[in-house]
Amino acid sequence: MNAATLFGLCGAALVGFGLYGLVTNPEPLRKILAFNLLGSGVFLVFGVVSRRAAASGLGGDPVPQAMVITAIVVAFAATAMAIALVLRLLQETGRSTLNADNSGGTNTDRGNS
Amino acid sequence: MPDANVLPDATTTDGALLVLAIVLPAAGVLLSFVLGGRYAERIASVLLPSGFILATIIFGDVWQSGHRLVYIVGDWKPPLGIALRADGLSAAMMVAMAIVICAVAIFAHADFGMRAGSVEARAPFAFWILLMAIWGAMNMVFLGGDLFTLYVAIELLTFAAVPLVCLDGRAETLQAALRYLLFALLGSILYLVGTALLYGSYATLDIVLLSRRVHAEPATLVAATLTTIGLFAKTALFPLHLWLPPAHAGAPAAASAVLSAVVVKGSFFIIVRLWFDVMPGLLGPVGAQLFGALGAAAIVFGSVVALRQQRLKLLIAYSTVAQIGYLFLMFPLALDTASAQLQGSGALTGGMLQAISHATAKAAMFMAAGLIYVVLGHDRIAELGGIARAIPMTIFAFALGGVSLIGLPPSGGFLAKWLLLEAAVATGQWWWAIVMLAGGLFTSGYMFIVLSSAVAPSGEPLKLRVAVPRYQEAAALTLALTSLLLGLVALGPIDILQVGRADSMMVGPR
Numbered sequence: 001m002n003a004a005t006l007f008g009l010c011g012a013a014l015v016g017f018g019l020y021g022l023v024t025n026p027e028p029l030r031k032i033l034a035f036n037l038l039g040s041g042v043f044l045v046f047g048v049v050s051r052r053a054a055a056s057g058l059g060g061d062p063v064p065q066a067m068v069i070t071a072i073v074v075a076f077a078a079t080a081m082a083i084a085l086v087l088r089l090l091q092e093t094g095r096s097t098l099n100a101d102n103s104g105g106t107n108t109d110r111g112n113s
Numbered sequence: 114m115p116d117a118n119v120l121p122d123a124t125t126t127d128g129a130l131l132v133l134a135i136v137l138p139a140a141g142v143l144l145s146f147v148l149g150g151r152y153a154e155r156i157a158s159v160l161l162p163s164g165f166i167l168a169t170i171i172f173g174d175v176w177q178s179g180h181r182l183v184y185i186v187g188d189w190k191p192p193l194g195i196a197l198r199a200d201g202l203s204a205a206m207m208v209a210m211a212i213v214i215c216a217v218a219i220f221a222h223a224d225f226g227m228r229a230g231s232v233e234a235r236a237p238f239a240f241w242i243l244l245m246a247i248w249g250a251m252n253m254v255f256l257g258g259d260l261f262t263l264y265v266a267i268e269l270l271t272f273a274a275v276p277l278v279c280l281d282g283r284a285e286t287l288q289a290a291l292r293y294l295l296f297a298l299l300g301s302i303l304y305l306v307g308t309a310l311l312y313g314s315y316a317t318l319d320i321v322l323l324s325r326r327v328h329a330e331p332a333t334l335v336a337a338t339l340t341t342i343g344l345f346a347k348t349a350l351f352p353l354h355l356w357l358p359p360a361h362a363g364a365p366a367a368a369s370a371v372l373s374a375v376v377v378k379g380s381f382f383i384i385v386r387l388w389f390d391v392m393p394g395l396l397g398p399v400g401a402q403l404f405g406a407l408g409a410a411a412i413v414f415g416s417v418v419a420l421r422q423q424r425l426k427l428l429i430a431y432s433t434v435a436q437i438g439y440l441f442l443m444f445p446l447a448l449d450t451a452s453a454q455l456q457g458s459g460a461l462t463g464g465m466l467q468a469i470s471h472a473t474a475k476a477a478m479f480m481a482a483g484l485i486y487v488v489l490g491h492d493r494i495a496e497l498g499g500i501a502r503a504i505p506m507t508i509f510a511f512a513l514g515g516v517s518l519i520g521l522p523p524s525g526g527f528l529a530k531w532l533l534l535e536a537a538v539a540t541g542q543w544w545w546a547i548v549m550l551a552g553g554l555f556t557s558g559y560m561f562i563v564l565s566s567a568v569a570p571s572g573e574p575l576k577l578r579v580a581v582p583r584y585q586e587a588a589a590l591t592l593a594l595t596s597l598l599l600g601l602v603a604l605g606p607i608d609i610l611q612v613g614r615a616d617s618m619m620v621g622p623r
Binding site: 015022028031032035038039042045046048049052061063064067070071074075077078081082085086088089092093098 | 192193261264265268271272275276279282283284287288290291292294295298299301302305306308309310312313316
């Protein structure tokens with residue numbers, strides 16, 4: 001097994017853990033953490049792609065590296081936004097769960113309650 | 114006939130317009146940040162109409178020449194560089210979305226307008242910036258020539274759309290926004306895995322280059338599946354629609370209109386790009402039937418739940434879930450059985466027309482619901498009695514929107530469903546025709562419930578909380594009329610949807 005395959009498998013494992021966490025955890029903060037784990041796995045896959053496609057003499061294909069930098073920035077911004085929403089939700093309700101007490105989202109009246 | 118698939122990519126004349134279509138909104142967002150909330154509306158009121166004019170010029174160019182407009186950014190050719198391309202689909206969608214966004218901007222002046230000398234408030238500041246950001250992101254979705262640019266565009270769209278859900282900062286809307294964001298993040302990361310795998314297999318993400326290299330192998334199929342599931346989550350296709358109703362129903366009326374009419378079309382457009390342009394031969398009969406089955410399930414589920422809603426905005430939101438289903442019926446209908454390729458035929462035209470007519474009709478309906486809410490102070494369907502007498506223009510707009518959703522002539526919805534039905538009959542897939550007709554019946558059902566309640570006489574004199582400005586009613590009515598008269602494009606520019614499609618070139622002169 002060469003290094004690229006090993007890293008690829010690591011990336012796949014991280015993606016699996018992250019996906020599992022994102023789907024099964026009810027807590028928003030844990031979901032956000034799981035999203036970041038999933039993201040790290042994907043970034044690792046990008047790294048493997050870059051390494052595998054490397055021409056002779058080059059350490060790696062620069063295009064996936066450029067893409068992964070953009071993707072990291074996007075994931076960072078997304079995490080910041082999700083955290084801000086969770087914090088605001090905590091301020092408003094004292095809890096940070098996704099399940100409304102009255103299930104089914106019937107309470108979407110626009111009036112200020 | 115010269116075609117971009119034969120000629121190498123090169124910047125065409127007027128290609129710079131494509132850059133302008135992305136740079137203008139971005140400049141507007143930055144300028145609004147610098148100058149502050151008091152100027153945000155003024156900046157938007159200059160830029161949004163110019164964006165509409167720009168979209169019309171691009172539309173005219175593509176239609177007249179019959180070729181796509183291309184701009185190679187920085188003269189770096191793909192695969193290393195990035196190309197912006199406007200084909201018929203992008204040009205038509207750009208114009209439609211510009212119309213909707215301009216109408217929403219007029220409508221939003223009442224809620225988010227900054228009066229002279231007033232204190233800067235956060236909600237208007239955010240709204241105008243987000244509106245311009247959505248416009249820019251949509252243009253990028255339509256023009257982006259490679260899958261990674263589309264990834265960035267769809268992320269920009271999400272980041273602009275999520276705050277719109279919770280503009281008024283109430284707990285339910287924050288929850289709805291958070292749920293929307295989590296769904297969208299899952300969708301975007303799945304899309305990203307797909308692009309990584311595609312790049313790893315073919316060393317390019319450029320749509321034209323990729324469409325020549327792509328072939329059915331395990332990595333490609335996994336990549337296509339992941340990308341598609343991710344985009345399904347963002348488009349809110351059943352069963353990944355859970356986030357949509359609370360998010361769209363809880364947002365302020367102007368924001369709901371943008372979210373329902375514009376934002377979900379972004380990810381849908383990428384699905385179309387992916388399957389029709391990048392890998393038309395990969396979906397196959399089984400995949401196409403699966404897409405259609407999900408769409409049919411969305412139509413039935415969304416309509417049945419919409420029928421049971423007691424609040425108008427939730428009913429309209431569930432109707433969006435159902436109408437999104439129609440968009441996916443075009444996949445089995447566009448599949449050419451002989452070559453197992455997705456073809457840009459009548460079904461594709463019908464599907465895109467459905468997207469456009471739904472956008473205009475649904476924006477009008479959400480605006481009308483917003484006005485009803487303002488007037489009555491609630492949106493309980495059972496207690497709408499007498500409203501048709503109080504604000505007849507609004508109810509008329511709502512009804513016209515419904516006419517397009519049901520698919521009565523001469524509306525855009527009629528032409529769209531006609532083309533889809535025609536394709537269903539031509540390919541012998543009668544089961545999709547049944548779904549479409551049943552969906553029309555369901556839609557008539559919930560429109561009837563709302564309208565019969567709205568025109569019913571009220572037991573007691575209706576207490577109007579405020580008078581709604583006439584221009585808000587006019588904005589809703591204009592969009593509804595646009596949707597109603599969209600069917601008339603059959604007489605004119607409907608051919609544009611086929612411009613730049615490789616297979617239409619092979620069929621012969623248009």
